[in-house]
Amino acid sequence: MAAPIIEIESISKSFGAFQVLDQLSMQVMPGEKLALIGPSGSGKTTILRILMTLERIDGGHIRIEGEELYHMSKNGGLAPADEKHLTKMRQKIGMVFQLFNLFPHMSVLDNVTLAPILTKGVSRADARKRAMELLDMVGMSAKADAMPSQLSGGQKQRVAIARALALSPKIMLFDEVTSALDPELVEEVLNVMRKLAAETDMTMLLVTHEMGFAHDFADRVLFFDRGRIVEEGKPDDIFRHPKQERTQTFLRKIIAAGHRV
Amino acid sequence: MAAPIIEIESISKSFGAFQVLDQLSMQVMPGEKLALIGPSGSGKTTILRILMTLERIDGGHIRIEGEELYHMSKNGGLAPADEKHLTKMRQKIGMVFQLFNLFPHMSVLDNVTLAPILTKGVSRADARKRAMELLDMVGMSAKADAMPSQLSGGQKQRVAIARALALSPKIMLFDEVTSALDPELVEEVLNVMRKLAAETDMTMLLVTHEMGFAHDFADRVLFFDRGRIVEEGKPDDIFRHPKQERTQTFLRKIIAAGHRV
Amino acid sequence: MEWDWNFVWQIFPTLLQGVKITIIATLLGSVLAVFVGLAIALLRRSPNRLVSTTTGFIAEFIRGTPLLVQLYFIFYVLPDIGILLPPLVAGVIGLGLHYGTYTAEVYRAGIDNVPRGQWEAAKACNLTARQTWTRIILPQAIPPMMPALANYFIAMFKETPLLSAITVLELMNQAKSVANTYYRYIEPITLVGVFFLTISLISVVVLRWLEQRYGRIER
């Protein structure tokens, strides 16, 4: 068995007095598609944000491809990571946000080419070529010159996915990428993600309330509650035969509210 | 058969050059529970807003209990309704909004008692008594003194329902009352609405994307597209055996996106 | 005492001299305020607590006290410590410092108004701090600031009469001087009022345009 691409070792995180994550540990294998589900406030987003280095951890260790994320070796020992180390590590990770976070003052194409040109020194021409391929993949090449404000939510999110892919990360993080969308637009984004899962061997971490999609998409599902993994397993096991009381209640409520599992 | 409580007769409505409703006609019977479904932008919200007199119509007639809504008889003929006429007609109608629209600077109790005291001249004591009954009905009497900002979305929406009920309208309009809520909180609001449907003989018009709930709740379902009624019928007919191509596509998309029907 | 048109024509050229000084003072003051404001805004964001709080206090002090008194200070007290400024220079420095504390607030609000998601997206794209500022934050923060900045420059323009206290012969001072010479106040003061009103009405139109052009970024 290969080595895990992400190793999380008893990390903790508090906001003020409120402890969001408490001694959490987990591992993700290369190419694995992982779904994180659980009630609101259980810390799912926080985990993705920590992996993207948008929040710092209070304690514990994270290793990406065996290399420490928040620490670096220095004079034989471990020191807190500096900006340079973080920049290096971030090359391996991409993230797609719930509210897209496109740069509103740039065209679709510029949104996708900006980071490769600035951070990888790719030539403008090469960056454009690759961006058009990616936009094509998400079905947005016709809108390359549009501004984000001219796009629907689903279109924005597909551009955001292309933007994250342009840096060719090994790990992609998706935080409720469809929950800000009108129901009719959800499907077009999920289709892109299905395609992505099928065509690449990227490692993907997905936070979602779309249980049906999580079921079809994920290799493994983690159910979170209050910053802990309450239950994990194959999608069929979690959705059809949850063992824990908490998981059962959660799924019952979600189903009652009209979501298909 | 009794006379319809709402008669809509070939009404039209445009926003600028964009025609939202085109010669729409429909009728609602007293006590009927009606679900309006259809794709985004099809004009569902607009119909409710027109009934609540939040938008004016460009042409056509609406009668509530046989009385013209937007016109009043004057010197033998029909004249556009003035504020006084509208005030009288609005007594028959209540509305619950997608984003609750509670008054944030008043306690829950004050939100519910404000309108009866101001518009019906009910005494403060009587208004409070009735408000507590209603809050009890929606399961919010324990929070009577809380401020809206201290409530969850589901709790806010239940207060909003109590507030609309406090004026004892004959017709209640619900515009996607659960779509701003976290999935876990949807159920508590739907439960209140089920209870309302069972315990009162109010006429209810419901715009929703919760197909499962629409199915269980409604006596009749109208499927809208581009400001027209494409198909209507009993919930079972519409959801299980849609006749129109457009309805079928719509339902297929919604189901694919993970909604139960 | 009634309106005298001949007198108006007689004093018009003198008043125009004042208009020239008023406009020069406003323009120079605005340029200074732009930079002073930027300096204050950046110093207030400094990670060094001493620097940021000291800057904050000084800015609050300047903003909380009258420009007139500050002008007296710059013009009459500073020479005691060997800083002798010509009247117009002292006036421009006074205007620039005073309004710099206002523009600093505009910068701060403009930067704070860029949603947090933009900073985060920039990080997810692995941009450096410098790239984030120049490519993502400032291009979004600056256009919405334009109307607010313009607003303060118009306000500054209307405060230039204060410079008369430090012997700058701007419009108001010219008008007073004319009034003192001929013992007639109505015409000069009315002309000054008409002049300010005209410029203000024009600037309202320009402001509306700025607001439409730069006021909001569509997201």
Add this chain to the structure above:
Amino acid sequence: QDDAKLEQLRAQGFARVAIANEPPYTAVAADGKVSGAAPDVARVIFQHLGVPDIVASISEYGAMIPGLQAGRFDVVTAGLFMKPERCAAVAYSEPVLCDAEALLVKKGNPKGFKSYGDIAKDTSATVGAPGGGTEEKLALEAGVPRDRVVVVPDGQSGLKMVQDGRIDAYSLPVLSINDLIKKANDPNLEVIAPVEGAPVYCDGAAFKKGDEALRDAFNVELAKLKKSGEFAKIIEPYGFSAAAAMSTTMEKLCAAK
């Protein structure tokens, strides 16, 4: 003969006077009390007229005549020298305080000024004067261009500007300059007095046009004061000469060129 205006002043118990806070003409003491030669004379005369007190408001010279016309004061007692244009704008009493003009310059008079004409000739020289005051007009009439006559808001500012080298000379009446330099106690300053070619001026109490009856009543009491010697007792401690004021008349001063 009593007129309506005087009746009104008697009824309200005080007269409103405009002053300039330019010692020794007019002054405000640390306790806020108004003094100076001009208000002191006016106070006594109004008492004789049956108006017990005066209430002073401090004003710029330039604002005094417009303020008088706008009815903001009943009389100006501020060392506002009589000049033909002013006589046309207000009704003056007989002369009260007389003084010549002076220049305040740096020690040794580096530019050698003796008259306003000297300042006009030196193209780099600037002179400060109160806005709307006699000195401003004298300088302009002597040919000093407008941009070299700096309008200075008050005496203290003028003194400071000479000390700081902002202006080469500051012009005020002799006694005012003497008072300034006494307070400043600065050995690096020098007074040129009187300025050559500048006339000796006298001020009078200035009334609004139309209040001539009041002015006349004022003149009657002023004449009595001058005769009794009380007048000299009031103004001479301030450094003014009573003889100078008694040697000329309002009519003469207003007719002068």
Add this chain to the structure above:
Amino acid sequence: MIDWSGYLSLILQGAVVTVQLTVMGSILALIVAFIAGLGRISRFAILRWLATAYIEFFRGTSIFVQLFFAYFVLPFMGISLTPLQAGVLALGLNVGAYAAEVVRGAILSVGREQYEACTALNLSRWQCMRKVILPQALLVMLPTFGNNAIELLKATSVVSLISLADMTFQANIVRSQTGSTLIPFATILFLYFVFALLISFGVRALERHMARGLDGVRT
């Protein structure tokens, strides 16, 4: 020997006038701000027009012009005001014009959905304004009103130009009596700053008081 305690009391007398002007000016400004602010969004075109004319006029002409007008020109129209009245009138109307826009902006900042909730509850326009919109808008206005009051405080220093014996004016007197520039001006700068701090603390306390249990009204 200079009688500093006497001069200090002179400055304190001026401080009383400054406080009077600030308080009375603020009250006048508040009243006209609500009248003009509501007029600006009235259904009746004539009220809108009048309010707009007032606001643009007083924002457009400089406060100096307004002061000189109130003091020197109004008497010729038969309106003679004491200097204090003229000062309060000019300051109140000037700042009121700015505050009127604050009132208007705050009312418009209350979301359309609140008006719609009013309609759905069948409240009349006036009931809606009084019970629902204004209480929420007030909280939005308050911080800006605080700033307006500080602007008014600072603007009182210009009344010294119409010989009203405020703090700046008295400082000038002290200066001409004692020959010292630094001491009187440093004293009044300090006093102005203290007054400004008092205003902002007061407003903040009021804001906290009004905002109790109300997080989320301001967005």
